[in-house]
Amino acid sequence: xxxxxxxxxxxxxxxxxxxxxxxxxxxxxxxxxxxxxxxxxxxxxxxxxxxxxxxxxxxxxxxxxxxxxxxxxxxxxxxxxxxxxxxxxxxxxxxxxxxxxxxxxxxxxxxxxxxxxxxxxxxxxxxxxxxxxxxxxxxxxxxxxxxxxxxxxxxxxxxxxxxxxxxxxxxxxxxxxxxxxxxxxxxxxxxxxxxxxxxxxxxxxxxxxxxxxxxxxxxxxxxxxxxxxxxxxxxxxxxxxxxxxxxxxxxxxxxxxxxxxxxxxxxxxxxxxxxxxxxxxxxxxxxxxxxxxxxxxxxxxxxxxxxxxxxxxxxxxxxxxxxxxxxxxxxxxxxxxxxxxxxxxxxxxxxxxxxxxxxxxxxxxxxxxxxxxxxxxxxxxxxxxxxxxxxxxxxxxx
Amino acid sequence: xxxxxxxxxxxxxxxxxxxxxxxxxxxxxxxxxxxxxxxxxxxxxxxxxxxxxxxxxxxxxxxxxxxxxxxxxxxxxxxxxxxxxxxxxxxxxxxxxxxxxxxxxxxxxxxxxxxxxxxxxxxxxxxxxxxxxxxxxxxxxxxxxxxxxxxxxxxxxxxxxxxxxxxxxxxxxxxxxxxxxxxxxxxxxxxxxxxxxxxxxxxxxxxxxxxxxxxxxxxxxxxxxxxxxxxxxxxxxxxxxxxxxxxxxxxxxxxxxxxxxxxxxxxxxxxxxxxxxxxxxxxxxxxxxxxxxxxxxxxxxxxxxxxxxxxxxxxxxxxxxxxxxxxxxxxxxxxxxxxxxxxxxxxxxxxxxxxxxxxxxxxxxxxxxxxxxxxxxxxxxxxxxxxxxxxxxxxxxxxxxxxxxxxxxxxxxxxxxxxxxxxxxxxxxxxxxx
Numbered sequence: 001x002x003x004x005x006x007x008x009x010x011x012x013x014x015x016x017x018x019x020x021x022x023x024x025x026x027x028x029x030x031x032x033x034x035x036x037x038x039x040x041x042x043x044x045x046x047x048x049x050x051x052x053x054x055x056x057x058x059x060x061x062x063x064x065x066x067x068x069x070x071x072x073x074x075x076x077x078x079x080x081x082x083x084x085x086x087x088x089x090x091x092x093x094x095x096x097x098x099x100x101x102x103x104x105x106x107x108x109x110x111x112x113x114x115x116x117x118x119x120x121x122x123x124x125x126x127x128x129x130x131x132x133x134x135x136x137x138x139x140x141x142x143x144x145x146x147x148x149x150x151x152x153x154x155x156x157x158x159x160x161x162x163x164x165x166x167x168x169x170x171x172x173x174x175x176x177x178x179x180x181x182x183x184x185x186x187x188x189x190x191x192x193x194x195x196x197x198x199x200x201x202x203x204x205x206x207x208x209x210x211x212x213x214x215x216x217x218x219x220x221x222x223x224x225x226x227x228x229x230x231x232x233x234x235x236x237x238x239x240x241x242x243x244x245x246x247x248x249x250x251x252x253x254x255x256x257x258x259x260x261x262x263x264x265x266x267x268x269x270x271x272x273x274x275x276x277x278x279x280x281x282x283x284x285x286x287x288x289x290x291x292x293x294x295x296x297x298x299x300x301x302x303x304x305x306x307x308x309x310x311x312x313x314x315x316x317x318x319x320x321x322x323x324x325x326x327x328x329x330x331x332x333x334x335x336x337x338x339x340x341x342x343x344x345x346x347x348x349x350x351x352x353x354x355x356x357x358x359x360x361x362x363x364x365x366x367x368x369x370x371x372x373x374x375x376x377x378x379x380x381x382x383x384x385x386x387x388x389x390x391x392x393x394x395x396x397x398x
Numbered sequence: 399x400x401x402x403x404x405x406x407x408x409x410x411x412x413x414x415x416x417x418x419x420x421x422x423x424x425x426x427x428x429x430x431x432x433x434x435x436x437x438x439x440x441x442x443x444x445x446x447x448x449x450x451x452x453x454x455x456x457x458x459x460x461x462x463x464x465x466x467x468x469x470x471x472x473x474x475x476x477x478x479x480x481x482x483x484x485x486x487x488x489x490x491x492x493x494x495x496x497x498x499x500x501x502x503x504x505x506x507x508x509x510x511x512x513x514x515x516x517x518x519x520x521x522x523x524x525x526x527x528x529x530x531x532x533x534x535x536x537x538x539x540x541x542x543x544x545x546x547x548x549x550x551x552x553x554x555x556x557x558x559x560x561x562x563x564x565x566x567x568x569x570x571x572x573x574x575x576x577x578x579x580x581x582x583x584x585x586x587x588x589x590x591x592x593x594x595x596x597x598x599x600x601x602x603x604x605x606x607x608x609x610x611x612x613x614x615x616x617x618x619x620x621x622x623x624x625x626x627x628x629x630x631x632x633x634x635x636x637x638x639x640x641x642x643x644x645x646x647x648x649x650x651x652x653x654x655x656x657x658x659x660x661x662x663x664x665x666x667x668x669x670x671x672x673x674x675x676x677x678x679x680x681x682x683x684x685x686x687x688x689x690x691x692x693x694x695x696x697x698x699x700x701x702x703x704x705x706x707x708x709x710x711x712x713x714x715x716x717x718x719x720x721x722x723x724x725x726x727x728x729x730x731x732x733x734x735x736x737x738x739x740x741x742x743x744x745x746x747x748x749x750x751x752x753x754x755x756x757x758x759x760x761x762x763x764x765x766x767x768x769x770x771x772x773x774x775x776x777x778x779x780x781x782x783x784x785x786x787x788x789x790x791x792x793x794x795x796x797x798x799x800x801x802x803x804x805x806x807x808x809x810x811x812x813x814x815x816x817x818x819x820x821x822x823x824x825x826x827x828x829x830x831x832x
Contacts, residue, residue: 042444042446045444045446045474045476045484045486046446048486048520048522049446049472049474049486049488049520052486052488052518052520052534052536055534055563055584056538057667058584058616058618058637058639058665058667059538059559059561059586059588059616061665061702062588062614062616062639062641062663062665063540063557063559063588065663065704065723066590066612066614067555069723070555070612071815072815073710076554083545083546083547084544084545084547084548084554086554086596088595088596088597090597090654091654091711092654092655093655102597104596104597105596106596108547111596127652130652132650132652134652
C-alpha cells in the first residue's frame with residue numbers, strides 16, 4: 001500500500017505540475033485573478049476538474065489507512081498459492097471465571113471456527129490498577145505442563161479448568177465438539193518418569209465427543225476421591241455395533257491409575273462386539289502407521305526428512321460411522337513443514353529468536369466425518385498465543 | 399458478494415444518513431437539470447478528453463512485479479449554459495494492471511491490481527464577479543485484485559465512495575493582487591461490500607463486534623486560499639475530517655472485550671505550497687537563441703494528524719494499546735518542472751521527505767516483544783519521482799516516468815508487515831488530450 005501511496009504522491013506531484021502548467025498558461029492567456037475560473041476556456045475547465053481530483057485526497061487516505069491497519073494487524077494473509085486467507089483471533093472473558101479463545105479462519109472453502117471455553121475453579125484475578133479480570137495472572141492451565149514430584153511435595157495449582165468446551169465448526173452447520181464437565185483435581189502417577197513421582201491432573205466426571213450434536217464417545221468417571229490418589233474407574237461408551245439410532249454402549253472399563261500396557265488397566269470388557277468392530281488408523285503424510293509392521297524400515301533418510309509434518313488419525317466406529325482428524329504444520333506462506341525443515345528450524349532456535357520462529361508456524365486442522373458428507377472443517381490457527389503463555393512462564397522463572 | 403450500484407444502498411444507520419443526503423441531492427440535481435434545460439435555450443457543449451496509455455513495472459525489495467499496462471480515461475462533456483452556469487459531468491476510468499508486490503513479507507505472487515471507475519457532476523455557478531458557488535456529486539468504485547483467487551468485483555478490499563460537496567469561493571484583491579478564499583464541506587460514505595467481520599453473527603457474544611466493520615460515514619470541512627503574486631503562486635489549505643465507523647465497536651485495551659462506543663477517527667490536514675515561475679533561460683550552445691527553457695519551482699508542506707479512539711488488543715501477545723491507529727505525518731515536497739522551448743517538452747522532478755509517527759504505538763523487536771521503555775513507532779520515507787514528457791504529434795504527448803521509495807523504521811517486528819524496504823517503478827506511456 002505504500003506503493004499505492006507512492007502512486008498517490010506521484011499523482012499529486014503530477015497534479016501540481018499540471019497546476020503549474022495551467023497557471024503558466026492561464027497567466028499568459030488571460031489577465032486578472034487566477035480565481036476567475038468560470039470562463040469557458042478548456043484550461044480553466046481542466047483546472048476545475050483537477051481541483052476535484054485533489055479533493056479526493058482524504059477519501060483515499062482514509063481507505064488506505066483502513067487497509068494498512070488490516071495488514072499490520074495480521075488479519076489478512078496470503079498462502080503459497082497466492083490465495084487470500086483471513087484470520088481473526090480473540091481472547092474473551094464471557095464470565096468472571098471463564099476464558100474463551102476464538103479463532104476464525106476464512107479460506108476459499110468458507111469460514112471455520114475454533115473455539116475453546118475454559119471454566120475455571122474460581123474467578124480470574126483482577127488487575128490491581130484497572131480492577132478488570134487479567135488472564136495473564138491465571139498461569140498454566142494445561143495439566144501436562146504441571147510439575148511432578150514426590151507425593152508429599154507436589155503443590156495443587158491455584159487455577160484449573162472444571163469444565164472445557166472445545167469445538168471446531170464450519171459455516172455449513174458441521175461441528176466436532178469436545179465437552180468435559182465437573183472436573184476435580186486428583187493426584188496421579190507421572191508415568192513419563194520411571195521414578196515414583198506424582199503430579200496433579202484434572203479428571204472430569206463426564207467427557208463427550210459430539211459430531212453434529214451426535215455423541216460418538218462418552219467417558220465417565222465412576223468413584224474416586226478428589227484431591228487424593230483414589231481415581232475410581234473410567235467407563236468408555238462407544239457407538240453400539242450395527243446400531244442405526246446412534247445408541248451408545250458401555251464398551252470397556254479401565255483403571256486410570258494403571259499405566260498403558262499394564263494388563264491390570266483393563267477392568268472389564270463390557271461389549272465385545274462393539275469393541276471388536278471399533279478400529280483406528282493413523283497415517284503420516286500418506287503412509288499408514290502400523291505398530292505391528294516395519295513400515296519405516298524401507299524408508300531412506302532422505303525420504304524420512306522429506307516427510308511432511310502431516311498426520312491423520314481415523315477412528316471407525318462399530319455402527320459404521322467414522323471421524324477423522326488431520327493435522328499439519330504450515331509456514332505463513334502456506335507451505336507444509338517437512339521433518340527436515342522442522343529439524344533445521346529447531347537447530348537454529350536460540351533464546352532470542354525462538355518466539356519469532358515458532359510463531360511463524362501455523363497449525364492447520366482438518367476434520368471429516370460420516371455426518372459431514374463431502375464437507376470438511378478446516379481451521380487454520382497460529383500457535384503464537386500458546387507461545388505467549390510459555391514466554392510468560394519463562395519470564396516468571398527468571 | 400453484494401452487487402454494486404452506483405448509488406450504493408447503505409448497510410447501516412450512519413452511512414444511511416449520508417446516503418440519504420446524497421440521494422436527496424441527486425434528486426435535486428436532476429430536477430435542477432430538468433428545469434435548467436428548459437430555461438436555457440442554447441447550451442454550449444465543450445467536450446474535454448484526456449487519455450493515457452502506459453506500460454510499466456514495479457519492484458519491491460528487488461522483487462519484480464509483472465509488467466503490464468496502465469490506462470486512464472477522463473471524459474468531461476462540459477455543458478456551458480451561460481457565462482454564469484457551467485456543468486461538468488465527468489466519467490473516468492483508471493486501470494493499474496501492474497502487479498505491484500505488497501510490503502507483506504511473502505515471496506512470489508503477491509500483487510495488487512486496481513481498477514477505478516468514477517462518475518460525478520460538478521456545477522459551477524458564478525453568482526457575481528466576487529462570488530462563485532460550486533456543488534459536486536459523485537460516486538466511485540475501486541476494485542482491487544490482491545490475491546490470485548480474487549477476480550474483479552470479488553476483492554476483499556473493493557470499496558465504493560459516494561460524495562457530496564458544496565463550496566463557496568470569494569475573490570478579492572490583497573495588496574493589489576488577486577486572492578481567492580474557498581470554504582467548503584464534503585460529505586462522503588465509504589463502503590467495503592466484500593468485507594465483513596468473520597466473527598460477526600457466529601456467536602451471540604461476538605455479534606457485539608460488528609459486521610461491516612470497515613464502513614464509514616465522513617464529513618470534511620475545508621478552507622482554501624490561493625494568491626497570485628505576479629509570477630508566484632501561493633496556496634494554503636486546511637481541512638478537518640470526522641470519520642465515523644457505523645459498525646465497529648471499540649475494543650478494550652485491557653482485556654480485549656468490546657465496549658459500547660463506536661470507533662471514530664478524526665483527521666486534520668494542513669497544506670502550504672508555493673510555486674514560482676522563473677524567467678526564460680537560453681539553453682547552452684544555443685546559437686540561434688530560439689532554444690530556451692522555463693522553470694517552475696515548487697515546494698509544498700503537508701501535515702496530516704489522525705486521532706482514533708480505537709484500541710488494539712493483541713491476542714497473540716495478550717497485550718493492549720490505546721489509540722492504536724493515531725499518527726502524525728509530515729511531508730515536505732520540493733519540485734521543479736522544466737519546460738523546453740520550442741519543443742514544449744517537460745521534465746519534472748519531485749522529492750518527498752515523509753515522516754510518520756504513531757502517537758501511541760509501541761515498537762516491537764524482531765521477536766515481537768513490545769518495547770518496555772515506551773519507544774513509539776516512526777517511519778521515515780523518501781520518495782523521488784521524475785517524468786519526462788514530450789509532444790509527438792498535435793495533442794499527443796509521450797512520456798517516461800519513474801519513482802523510487804526508501805522507507806526506514808524503528809519497528810523491527812515484520813511478520814505481517816514490512817516497515818523497512820525500498821521500492822521503485824517505471825512507466826512509459828502516451829497521452830492524448832483534447
